[in-house]
Amino acid sequence: MDVREAALQRAHDHAVRWLGSLSDRRVPAGATVDDVVRALGAELPDAPADTPADVVELLATACEPGLTAFPGGRFYGFVVGGGEPAALAADWLVSAWDQNCVMRAVSPAHTAVEDLAGAWLLDLLGLPRGSAVGFTTGATMANFTCLAAGRDAVLRRVGWNVARDGLTGGPRVRVLAGESRHMAVDLALRYLGLGEPELVPADDQGRIKSEELRESLAAGGPGPTIVVLQAGDVHSGAFDPFAEAIDAARAAEAWVHVDGAFGLWAAASPRYARLTAGCEQADSWATDAHKTLNVPYDCGLAFVRDPGALRAAMGLHGDYLIQDERGDPFDKVPELSRRGRAFTVWAALRSLGRSGVTDLVERLCRHASSFAAGIAGLDGATVLNDVVFTQVCAHFGDDERTERVLGRLLDDGTAWISGSTWRGRRVMRIAVSNWSTTDDDVSRTLDAIRRAAA
Numbered sequence: 001m002d003v004r005e006a007a008l009q010r011a012h013d014h015a016v017r018w019l020g021s022l023s024d025r026r027v028p029a030g031a032t033v034d035d036v037v038r039a040l041g042a043e044l045p046d047a048p049a050d051t052p053a054d055v056v057e058l059l060a061t062a063c064e065p066g067l068t069a070f071p072g073g074r075f076y077g078f079v080v081g082g083g084e085p086a087a088l089a090a091d092w093l094v095s096a097w098d099q100n101c102v103m104r105a106v107s108p109a110h111t112a113v114e115d116l117a118g119a120w121l122l123d124l125l126g127l128p129r130g131s132a133v134g135f136t137t138g139a140t141m142a143n144f145t146c147l148a149a150g151r152d153a154v155l156r157r158v159g160w161n162v163a164r165d166g167l168t169g170g171p172r173v174r175v176l177a178g179e180s181r182h183m184a185v186d187l188a189l190r191y192l193g194l195g196e197p198e199l200v201p202a203d204d205q206g207r208i209k210s211e212e213l214r215e216s217l218a219a220g221g222p223g224p225t226i227v228v229l230q231a232g233d234v235h236s237g238a239f240d241p242f243a244e245a246i247d248a249a250r251a252a253e254a255w256v257h258v259d260g261a262f263g264l265w266a267a268a269s270p271r272y273a274r275l276t277a278g279c280e281q282a283d284s285w286a287t288d289a290h291k292t293l294n295v296p297y298d299c300g301l302a303f304v305r306d307p308g309a310l311r312a313a314m315g316l317h318g319d320y321l322i323q324d325e326r327g328d329p330f331d332k333v334p335e336l337s338r339r340g341r342a343f344t345v346w347a348a349l350r351s352l353g354r355s356g357v358t359d360l361v362e363r364l365c366r367h368a369s370s371f372a373a374g375i376a377g378l379d380g381a382t383v384l385n386d387v388v389f390t391q392v393c394a395h396f397g398d399d400e401r402t403e404r405v406l407g408r409l410l411d412d413g414t415a416w417i418s419g420s421t422w423r424g425r426r427v428m429r430i431a432v433s434n435w436s437t438t439d440d441d442v443s444r445t446l447d448a449i450r451r452a453a454a
């Protein structure tokens with residue numbers, strides 16, 4: 001075996017062991033940052049390691065205690081997804097193949113797969129055929145990418161060329177978003193030089209109030225405007241009322257963008273598609289593949305109805321590049337050099353098929369409903385949100401008790417659930433996003449919550 005093969009074999013062995021441990025290991029990490037630093041050794045070695053396999057061995061054994069079981073079935077913090085097996089294995093190939101996926105002509109395999117996966121995604125998510133699909137690092141950058149296309153387009157309509165003249169001295173772009181939008185939207189707007197959005201009131205579940213949106217738009221008068229809507233609130237799972245909100249935005253000739261990092265996938269289920277109904281009328285949409293679709297980190301998706309608008313914002317011309325008149329992958333994302341993210345997305349979709357994606361979405365929702373029902377049955381516990389999708393927010397009588405329950409639950413180690421503050425109260429916030437979560441994981445977690453609340 002040559003040294004490279006030995007290193008890969010060692011990595012494979014450790015990966016298989018790690019994945020095999022997920023169903024029973026404690027979910028929180030068992031070692032601290034300092035523990036891991038000590039185990040690795042802080043000194044930069046003067047000389048090469050004996051073999052690459054030795055390096056892999058040291059890395060794996062020193063880090064293993066400091067790993068959190070993110071890809072397991074009982075991690076319900078943030079919204080994290082997991083690694084569907086075909087996607088995970090494909091991701092290894094992506095590293096081995098090491099294709100730079102910027103140019104259509106130079107990486108034909110990736111371009112083919114990107115085109116195929118892009119068309120499948122539009123179909124599954126009910127988005128307009130022919131929209132441009134860009135593969136980004138995550139939903140933050142997908143939001144950035146879509147909003148860049150929107151910013152440039154609304155300014156172009158009033159005769160201002162951002163690519164050439166920048167923002168300085170140009171007309172102000174109004175951006176309106178619901179008060180319950182995700183902070184990643186603010187981040188994307190900041191990167192784009194658009195400042196903070198004007199916030200439109202939302203209802204008790206976080207849904208933008210479309211009449212208030214309509215009034216704010218009318219009060220501001222004409223001018224370059226962007227409206228940001230949301231599919232899937234991180235606390236309640238709620239979806240904005242797309243048909244009415246987009247109607248209001250259209251009356252003001254605004255560019256409409258939808259942040260659907262995990263919620264856009266409701267469209268792939270006939271049972272939940274009513275939640276996203278109307279959102280296909282928007283101009284752009286951002287989602288993650290590393291959340292609901294369960295491809296390994298990192299992978300976000302930017303969809304823009306008008307491919308020309310995206311190309312105007314992201315495309316470039318370089319004398320040494322080999323460009324294709326049909327457009328190149330780099331015309332659709334901020335990066336030039338990048339890894340072959342479409343390979344993993346294609347593998348997840350090819351592995352699940354249409355019904356598998358539907359089942360995945362519905363299973364996550366079903367587990368969330370089981371959590372809500374189980375928690376509602378506990379003494380002094382209340383589920384605060386309408387559980388319409390994959391998110392559950394509960395509190396345990398008062399903020400102090402809720403904190404204590406969360407602390408005890410983490411110490412218990414059966415599951416990982418984060419706390420948050422929602423509508424002025426401390427809450428236990430559950431996000432079901434992992435493909436491998438089973439009914440047994442849910443009941444083991446409910447037992448742990450029961451113990452923590454006792």
Ligand SMILES: *Cc1c(COP(=O)(O)O)cnc(C)c1O
Nearest residue numbers: 138139140182184259261262288
């Ligand atoms: C996770 C999330 C984001 C940010 O996505 P990243 O992949 O972490 O960049 C944006 N919006 C919503 C609603 C999210 O849930």
